[in-house]
Amino acid sequence: MHPKILKRGRAACPLRIEVPSVLPDEIRVVPMKSGSESQDLIIAGDRPAPRKTAGKRLAGWEFREEPKDADQPFFLYIASTEADFEAVDALWEAVYGEECGWLPAAEGPRHKDRYDAQSTYLLARAEGRVVGTMRLVEDGADGLPIEQFVAIDDLRGPRRRLIECQRLMILPEYRNRRYDQMPYGVLAALVKGCIHWCVVHNATHIVADLFTETATTPIAPLVALGFEETGKEFIDTELEGSGRSIALLLRVAELFSRPFRTSASFYRYLNEYDSTVDVYH
Structure with missing residues (x-):
């Protein structure tokens, strides 16, 4: 995460935007605790980065030879x-x-x-x-x-x-x-x-x-x-x-x-x- 300070108009209204390394499904605004020197807002994802799928078996790709009934009439x-x-x-x-x-x-x-x-x-x-x-x-x-x-x-x-x-x-x-x-x-x-x-x-x-x-x-x-x-x-x-x-x-x-x-x-x-x-x- 790399915090950045933004200014809104002439008045100094610092915001700290934390940009996640992976784009989240949702973004929420979290206010800072009262009494802090600045009214910072943190914009952050609420989900962790997805797990890697490398090495996982692809569904339906595995070959399984099916046995045949040698005694069937045809x-x-x-x-x-x-x-x-x-x-x-x-x-x-x-x-x-x-x-x-x-x-x-x-x-x-x-x-x-x-x-x-x-x-x-x-x-x-x-x-x-x-x-x-x-x-x-x-x-x-x-x-x-x-x-x-x-x-x-x-x-x-x-x-x-x-x-x-x-x-x-x-x-x-x-x-x-x-x-x-x-x-x-x-x-x-x-x-x-x-x-x-x-x-x-x-x-x-x-x-x-x-x-x-x-x-x-x-x-x-x-x-x-x-x-x-x-x-x-x-x-x-x-x-x-x-x-x-x-x-x-x-x-x-x-x-x-x-x-x-x-x-x-x-x-x-x-x-x-x-x-x-x-x-x-």
Whole structure:
């Protein structure tokens, strides 16, 4: 505080004004005791300076990961148990085998090959039943499965981390169903899980190999999502009579950033928190 003496007009009427270092909420006038030599007035704040808030926790900023109920009837998750991989093989038999007639005779699990160690299978459960799957293969020393049929060296780059999305299968009776928990269907739920998985695992680009001669090929919806044609065509010789396939490429950041550039609810759905999706570990 620094006292100052002010004069009012010609008559000497000294006032002592004490200016607080921090501006108070209220200012009050306090008269001096009677009998003093001067009629001084003290102007002072009646509240102390506020306490410093440095180091205090910001409300709502602390991250707490919420647990997911793995037993709920609608769920999108990573295959990890023997039962999960049996469900993957059952989907292969139902879709690639019974429906399409592409599976050659084989012994042992259908899903296992030399890329198994670098693969992640997503599973979609609806109404308590596993109804869809998608395989995500990380780039490694053996390359990607698509390179058995066509070269993709030009799709790689110093700042790119590729994964391949393949073996997308959904049971026929669930392909066009919508649920409150999966408002855009099983395919969209699998795409959502794929994008979330890619962000967590730092994948920058997705290579998708798709059949062109099937009535249910997802080429059109994936192009709408931002996948671009690469001009690469090939025949998947692992499947008998599957016909021609093409490779599409997606920059993950393009799809992930779309909710920032549009109010369309579908793109919000792809990025928002979802109690039925658990692909983060």
